[in-house]
Amino acid sequence: MIREHAVVVGGTRGLGLVIVERFLARGFAVTVLSRRPCEKHRENPLVRHVAVDLEKLSDFDEVDGDYLSGRPIRYLAFAQRFRGQGDPWQGEIQVGLTATRVLIEGLVDRFAETGDRAIAAVSSVYAEFVGGSQPVGYHVVKAGLNAMTRYYAWSLGGRGIRMNAVMPLTYIKDESRAFYQSQGAINDLYRRLVPLQRMGEAGDNADVVDFLCSERAAFITGQSLFVDGGVSIVWPEETASKFSA
Numbered sequence: 001m002i003r004e005h006a007v008v009v010g011g012t013r014g015l016g017l018v019i020v021e022r023f024l025a026r027g028f029a030v031t032v033l034s035r036r037p038c039e040k041h042r043e044n045p046l047v048r049h050v051a052v053d054l055e056k057l058s059d060f061d062e063v064d065g066d067y068l069s070g071r072p073i074r075y076l077a078f079a080q081r082f083r084g085q086g087d088p089w090q091g092e093i094q095v096g097l098t099a100t101r102v103l104i105e106g107l108v109d110r111f112a113e114t115g116d117r118a119i120a121a122v123s124s125v126y127a128e129f130v131g132g133s134q135p136v137g138y139h140v141v142k143a144g145l146n147a148m149t150r151y152y153a154w155s156l157g158g159r160g161i162r163m164n165a166v167m168p169l170t171y172i173k174d175e176s177r178a179f180y181q182s183q184g185a186i187n188d189l190y191r192r193l194v195p196l197q198r199m200g201e202a203g204d205n206a207d208v209v210d211f212l213c214s215e216r217a218a219f220i221t222g223q224s225l226f227v228d229g230g231v232s233i234v235w236p237e238e239t240a241s242k243f244s245a
């Protein structure tokens, strides 16, 4: 049986791992790019891990393309984030932007020639808003990712390849669930802050990526979509008066 093929960059944990699960649930074979393989999928014949350190990636030829070249790609998702020790500005730009560009331009000729094809990038609310919990490089990367989304949506549109981005706020991941469950004050803050009165979950993000990487989104391209429970629609004065009441 020939399976459809998706590639997920940064699909070994956090939000990316749940994106991989969504593709597997649809019967896809999934190639995951990151530094280390995920234990959960080590024995899964449908998941192939390609080891690559995006901090060092400047040329697509450095990626092991043997496996990638045999299977036309239908969907490509980016969920990596800089988690290195070095300079955060250079690290964020390299892992978040440069590596994304190198991979898109290296993989574009390996996409299927017909049918729905798409790229999805996990951006952030920090593409549009400012906050002290992330460095300036992270803000620049996420804004740049949204610009890249528009650029490639435009330049690859004629080839039938769509590109969109999702912009989550702080999400609960499997790895952080216990922490957030023990933090009543943070949960209470999000209940008051978010119109939908809860924190986001990794699955909320994966569901949107899953939709954008499907025929149901066949006429959507170049968009960056807030997936934030409605926080971005609220005028800050409203939030300030609610918290000072």
Ligand SMILES: NC(=O)c1ccc[n+]([C@@H]2O[C@H](COP(=O)([O-])OP(=O)(O)OC[C@H]3O[C@@H](n4cnc5c(N)ncnc54)[C@H](OP(=O)(O)O)[C@@H]3O)[C@@H](O)[C@H]2O)c1
Pocket (backbone or CB within 6 Å): 009, 010, 011, 012, 013, 014, 015, 016, 033, 034, 035, 036, 037, 052, 053, 054, 055, 078, 079, 080, 081, 082, 083, 084, 095, 122, 123, 124, 125, 167, 168, 169, 170, 171, 172, 173
């Ligand atoms: N978590 C949130 O609440 C949240 C909110 C808004 C936006 N986001 C965005 O969502 C995406 C995923 O975030 P996350 O919190 O789920 O991240 P995470 O848990 O830290 O996972 C990061 C992924 O990127 C890979 N990665 C990191 N450095 C790499 C490198 N140098 N080379 C290759 N792969 C590398 C990791 O695999 P290896 O370690 O094996 O390399 C891992 O698979 C990011 O783009 C983040 O900015 C997250």
